[in-house]
Amino acid sequence: MTDRVLPTLEDVALKVDVSTSTVSRCLNEPWRVAEATRNRVLTAVAELGYSPNFGAQVLAAKRTNTFGAIVPTMSNAIFARGLQAFQDELMRNSATMLVSSSSYDAQIEEHQIRTLVARGADGLLLIGKRRSKSIYKFLEGRGIPVVMAWTIGKAHPWSYVGFDNAAGSASLAARAVELGHRRFAFLSGERAMNDRASDRVRGVVRVLRQNDLEHSGMCIIESAYTFDAAGDAFQRIMESSPRPTIVMCGNDVQAVGALKRAQALGICVPEEVSITGFDDVELATVVEPGLTTVHVPHREMGRRAAELLLAQVAGECGPKRIKLQTHVVERQSLAPPGG
Amino acid sequence: MTDRVLPTLEDVALKVDVSTSTVSRCLNEPWRVAEATRNRVLTAVAELGYSPNFGAQVLAAKRTNTFGAIVPTMSNAIFARGLQAFQDELMRNSATMLVSSSSYDAQIEEHQIRTLVARGADGLLLIGKRRSKSIYKFLEGRGIPVVMAWTIGKAHPWSYVGFDNAAGSASLAARAVELGHRRFAFLSGERAMNDRASDRVRGVVRVLRQNDLEHSGMCIIESAYTFDAAGDAFQRIMESSPRPTIVMCGNDVQAVGALKRAQALGICVPEEVSITGFDDVELATVVEPGLTTVHVPHREMGRRAAELLLAQVAGECGPKRIKLQTHVVERQSLAPPGG
DNA sequence: ATTTTTCATGCAAGCGCTGGCATTTTGCCG
DNA sequence: CGGCAAAATGCCAGCGCTTGCATGAAAAAT
Numbered sequence: 001m002t003d004r005v006l007p008t009l010e011d012v013a014l015k016v017d018v019s020t021s022t023v024s025r026c027l028n029e030p031w032r033v034a035e036a037t038r039n040r041v042l043t044a045v046a047e048l049g050y051s052p053n054f055g056a057q058v059l060a061a062k063r064t065n066t067f068g069a070i071v072p073t074m075s076n077a078i079f080a081r082g083l084q085a086f087q088d089e090l091m092r093n094s095a096t097m098l099v100s101s102s103s104y105d106a107q108i109e110e111h112q113i114r115t116l117v118a119r120g121a122d123g124l125l126l127i128g129k130r131r132s133k134s135i136y137k138f139l140e141g142r143g144i145p146v147v148m149a150w151t152i153g154k155a156h157p158w159s160y161v162g163f164d165n166a167a168g169s170a171s172l173a174a175r176a177v178e179l180g181h182r183r184f185a186f187l188s189g190e191r192a193m194n195d196r197a198s199d200r201v202r203g204v205v206r207v208l209r210q211n212d213l214e215h216s217g218m219c220i221i222e223s224a225y226t227f228d229a230a231g232d233a234f235q236r237i238m239e240s241s242p243r244p245t246i247v248m249c250g251n252d253v254q255a256v257g258a259l260k261r262a263q264a265l266g267i268c269v270p271e272e273v274s275i276t277g278f279d280d281v282e283l284a285t286v287v288e289p290g291l292t293t294v295h296v297p298h299r300e301m302g303r304r305a306a307e308l309l310l311a312q313v314a315g316e317c318g319p320k321r322i323k324l325q326t327h328v329v330e331r332q333s334l335a336p337p338g339g
Numbered sequence: 340m341t342d343r344v345l346p347t348l349e350d351v352a353l354k355v356d357v358s359t360s361t362v363s364r365c366l367n368e369p370w371r372v373a374e375a376t377r378n379r380v381l382t383a384v385a386e387l388g389y390s391p392n393f394g395a396q397v398l399a400a401k402r403t404n405t406f407g408a409i410v411p412t413m414s415n416a417i418f419a420r421g422l423q424a425f426q427d428e429l430m431r432n433s434a435t436m437l438v439s440s441s442s443y444d445a446q447i448e449e450h451q452i453r454t455l456v457a458r459g460a461d462g463l464l465l466i467g468k469r470r471s472k473s474i475y476k477f478l479e480g481r482g483i484p485v486v487m488a489w490t491i492g493k494a495h496p497w498s499y500v501g502f503d504n505a506a507g508s509a510s511l512a513a514r515a516v517e518l519g520h521r522r523f524a525f526l527s528g529e530r531a532m533n534d535r536a537s538d539r540v541r542g543v544v545r546v547l548r549q550n551d552l553e554h555s556g557m558c559i560i561e562s563a564y565t566f567d568a569a570g571d572a573f574q575r576i577m578e579s580s581p582r583p584t585i586v587m588c589g590n591d592v593q594a595v596g597a598l599k600r601a602q603a604l605g606i607c608v609p610e611e612v613s614i615t616g617f618d619d620v621e622l623a624t625v626v627e628p629g630l631t632t633v634h635v636p637h638r639e640m641g642r643r644a645a646e647l648l649l650a651q652v653a654g655e656c657g658p659k660r661i662k663l664q665t666h667v668v669e670r671q672s673l674a675p676p677g678g
Numbered sequence: 679a680t681t682t683t684t685c686a687t688g689c690a691a692g693c694g695c696t697g698g699c700a701t702t703t704t705g706c707c708g
Numbered sequence: 709c710g711g712c713a714a715a716a717t718g719c720c721a722g723c724g725c726t727t728g729c730a731t732g733a734a735a736a737a738t
Contacts, residue, residue, distance in 0.1 A: 019688045054459035056724035058394030059693050074423045084413045096458050099438045119435050120393035288627045358718045395694035398723050
């Protein structure tokens with residue numbers, strides 16, 4: 001920043017010979033100003049190249065029109081589409097988006113929540129709902145609207161725009177059972193602070209139980225959401241005996257990691273083992289064989305999260321729960337066992 | 340936002356019985372305050388849960404500690420890693436990042452630049468250097484440090500953290516020539532307002548000319564950066580006659596789009612035609628055959644862009660040009676012609 | 679013609695923090 | 709122990725904008 005001076009409201013007011021209030025109103029509540037005045041003011045604004053001082057505006061108006069989004073990662077596509085939709089919708093409403101990524105780390109996330117709030121975020125988009133009591137208390141104390149996405153929940157006073165992770169993976173598991181699979185393994189993300197990961201496992205267990213299949217002994221291995229880590233985990237799973245006929249993965253990244261490792265090991269997919277993902281990102285369409293996965297309406301989630309936050313900040317509504325539907329997308333990585 | 344009242348500097352000051360300046364200094368220039376006082380103040384700050392009011396701070400200090408980044412897209416991985424590194428580095432310096440995406444549209448980008456500046460961005464990260472004079476004049480008028488990434492340039496007073504796009508694609512083309520390719524086609528992004536896209540084409544043309552190969556007639560088709568659009572473009576290229584033996588693509592997304600379409604059409608890669616990408620994103624490692632491409636140091640670019648902006652805002656340095664190296668990553672999609 | 683209502687505008691009090699400068703306190707020296 | 713420089717702290721004037729309330733003018737109602 002330099003110390004060059006920019007025109008202020010007062011400069012505009014002087015030039016048009018009205019009060020600063022009138023200029024301010026022209027910009028914020030134009031309908032409350034007579035058309036003739038408004039035109040003169042707006043002309044002057046344009047001529048001077050006036051633009052409101054952000055700090056002053058925030059200080060006086062007590063809102064920043066800025067919303068924070070904290071996602072576990074920006075490096076892969078899982079949250080990218082949702083984030084993009086979120087920001088598009090904000091921009092349509094002339095709000096802006098602050099972003100951080102937490103690397104799937106609860107502590108970092110907590111720190112970032114505090115940072116974004118301190119930065120004056122009017123509302124927050126968070127992923128998932130499992131986090132410390134203290135941070136919820138903090139948020140409640142500040143009265144900041146929060147939308148949690150990629151999940152649904154019922155805790156007050158928060159909003160949710162998401163889907164039922166358990167139901168999503170359950171429908172995929174049901175389809176696998178239908179195809180004849182009996183020995184399941186689950187390659188999960190770390191479930192400790194991640195409700196989405198644990199729900200996805202839970203959905204599968206439920207289906208197995210309902211079908212009177214072995215479920216308590218289902219091999220569940222956790223890995224980070226990277227190709228390599230997932231590949232390693234997959235390899236460990238395939239070394240167990242008896243081998244599962246299907247490895248369901250916590251998300252598409254893990255599934256692709258598993259798939260690649262299978263190919264490296266000379267294990268045929270889906271002939272020797274089926275692999276499934278979750279999310280239906282671009283990646284799933286690109287690998288060979290195509291990944292059977294659960295489609296998640298990322299863009300809609302992002303958009304509606306933004307809508308909801310904007311409405312809540314404007315006082316137009318309170319917390320809401322919006323549940324979206326997922327569906328199974330069948331490609332080639334899931335097939336009957338024994339090829 | 341609600342109207343609940345948060346503690347202010349004055350509340351802290353009263354509680355500890357010092358002036359607000361002292362409290363302010365404890366937070367901003369702690370070394371200028373006696374240790375005993377500082378401890379008492381910090382204790383009170385913690386007890387009251389005080390956190391500075393963002394607007395007031397910005398208004399008084401004339402900086403926001405917020406940096407804007409405008410990328411062409413967030414939906415795919417091309418810019419994601421760089422953005423993540425940018426934000427990580429900012430966070431390490433307790434600054435925050437505002438993000439927008441322009442959908443590769445110059446007008447939208449211009450609007451977003453203005454928005455982010457109005458939102459008080461202390462500095463800006465932009466991709467590429469080709470944009471309207473007026474927006475550069477605007478930025479210069481505001482005296483806002485700007486770093487342009489993914490490119491290098493020399494215009495004053497801007498900074499660059501990037502690489503030589505022409506050199507990158509040239510080295511890839513040179514390798515292809517070495518392998519025996521003579522008939523090249525280029526599947527480019529739209530070059531009109533995109534210096535990176537046109538440089539990548541230029542690099543190839545240069546190499547062809549240097550090798551006394553037909554270059555003026557090289558088939559160059561532009562497409563959007565999506566799988567489908569690139570697939571269509573690829574198909575058109577392959578309908579021309581004589582067919583090229585290699586289709587070089589503007590980036591990995593286009594290359595994967597081309598590759599997938601080739602497979603759909605039953606065209607063998609690399610036996611019948613070689614395909615190359617640019618960027619070396621995750622995607623390139625995942626497709627079959629693996630994509631031969633130009634590796635771009637995304638993370639380093641993002642990190643150094645942040646460093647540079649922070650330094651410039653702090654007045655520690657002026658504009659700089661940082662040129663990073665790219666290198667060819669050979670996988671399987673490039674092979675001698677006639678396989 | 680008078681009163682009431684509505685609309686357009688101005689007035690002025692903050693919003694909470696920073697930072698230059700003034701003042702007080704401390705530590706050190708002879 | 710006085711004198712002085714350095715360190716610590718306080719004072720206070722903004723920073724530029726929003727907004728509730730007051731004022732005055734014009735339109736509508738009586």
